[in-house]
Amino acid sequence: MRARRQRGAGRKRAVEVEAWDDEFEEAEEARDAPAAEPDETGWKTSTAHLNGIARVFRVGVWALVASGPALGAMALLAASGQVQGVATPASAPSPASEVGPAGFAELFVSAYLQAGQGTEGDLAPYFSGSVALSVEPDTRTATQSTVIASREVQAGYWSITVAADVTARDNQGKAQHLGVQYFRVGVQAAGPTSAGGTSKSDTAVTGYTATSLPAQVAAPSALKPGALAYESDRGSSSTDPAVDAAKGFLTAYLTGTSELDRYTSPGAGLRAISPAPYTEAKVTGVQDDSTSASQQKVPADGTVLHQLVQVDATDQGGSPVSLNYALTLKSRAGRWEVASVDDAPALRASGTPSAAPHTAPAPDAAKATPSPSAS
Structure with a gap:
């Protein structure tokens, strides 16, 4: 096998030598040949001159072919250098989540409302400061509560506002509904940003602490809703095809009777x-x-109609319940059909809320038990 490759290489070299000899002989003959007469343009050409140009051209082509791998490597390195030189934009850090601090604040407010003189230790899991309460324990209770606002004051430090529906018990043990009250709590969080803290590691230890007792604050401003998009009043007549479609749908939707x-x-x-x-x-x-x-006539197929429907439903115990439904209807084959139960009633384009007129507090709110003092 090696001998055969050597013989092939030898033949290749012999062919190349013969080719170069032929070119040399042609060049010698061209040099001895008489020079050509100039043409009408004034240029003189000769065989030797043309052969020289062809030889230079061939040499240039072979040089370019031979340098191809080197040029490719240089281009690859240059492209790599450009990619490495471009600064990769840093990913924006994920904002800290308020879920953990908010839940902690809600639990703290509930415990705070129930605590009193002698049960201050119930607040230790939430607030480690010295506390002395003057109110009797269990005189107030949050029947329900929810977080309505949260703001990160600084990294890992949160201001949480909790709304609590409070019921109080007087000296005779009679319960009195005080209505919704609002409490603001400062909460420090330790741990990853997903838990409201400052650590970039998801394995960091998570913890929360209140920086003081809750502060009772004013209720958010009451607003009057913007104008709705339902300007035509259809009433409740079953002779109206659109009203009849809403009736049939809501009866089936709420009672399951059809x-x-x-x-x-x-x-x-x-x-x-x-x-x-x-x-x-x-x-x-x-x-x-x-x-x-x-x-009254159902329009062409594909026409869309938005409805706001008032419903008086009767529950399983026989009690009436008032409900509102925003529906989207679409016409098909001469009848109205319900296409969707909308997420919210439709507003007009200019339907922005406005400040509601001031209303006097409810009678029982004026008799609210004073907030417990702390020292």
């Missing part, structure tokens, strides 16, 4: 509430965004 599909658009994917919470559903009023409340 099939829901017969009132919905194909592919709407709506399901009745199960188990059915009501035994009866009575539509008492319908408003929509049509141009005329007197329009």
Whole structure:
């Protein structure tokens, strides 16, 4: 095998030598040949001159071919250098989550409302400062509470506002509803940012502490909602096809006494509430965004209508319950069908909220038990 390769290489070299000899002989003959006469343009050409140009061209081509790998490597290195030279934009740090501090503050407010003189130790898991309460324990209770505002004052330090529906007990043990009260709590968080802390490591130890007792604050401003998009009042007449579609749909949706599909658009994917919470559903009023409340004829297929429907439902115990539903209807084959139960009633384009007029506090709120003092 090696001998065969050597013989092949030898033949290749012999062919190359013969080719270069032929070119040399052609060059010698061209040199001895008489020079060509100049053409009309004034240029003189000769065989030797043309052969020299061809030889230079061939040498240049072979040089370019031979340098191809080197040029490719240089281009690759240059491209690599450009990529390495471009600064990779740093990913934006994830904002700290308020979920942990908010939940901690809500638990703290509930414990604070129930604590009193002699039970200050119940607050130790939340606040490690010295506390002396003057109110009797268990005189106030948060029947329900929720966080309505949170703000990171500085990294890992949160201001949390908790709304609590408070019930108080007087000296005779009689319960009195004080209404919703608002408490602001300062909470420091340790641990990863996903827990409200400052550490970039998800394995960091998580913990919370309040920096003081809660501060009772004023309620947020009451607002009057913006104007809704339902300008036509359809009433509750069953002779109106759009009202009749809403009645049939909501009866099936709330009571389960009929099939829901017969009132919905194909592919709407709506399901009745199960188990059915009501035994009866009575539509008492319908408003929509049509141009005329007197329009009774169902328009062309694909026409969309938005409704706000008032419903008086009767629960399983026989008690009436008032409900509102925002529906989107679509026409098909001469009838209205419910395409969706909307997430919220539709607003007009300029439907921004405005400040509500000031209202006097509820009678029982004026008799609210003073907040317990702390020293």
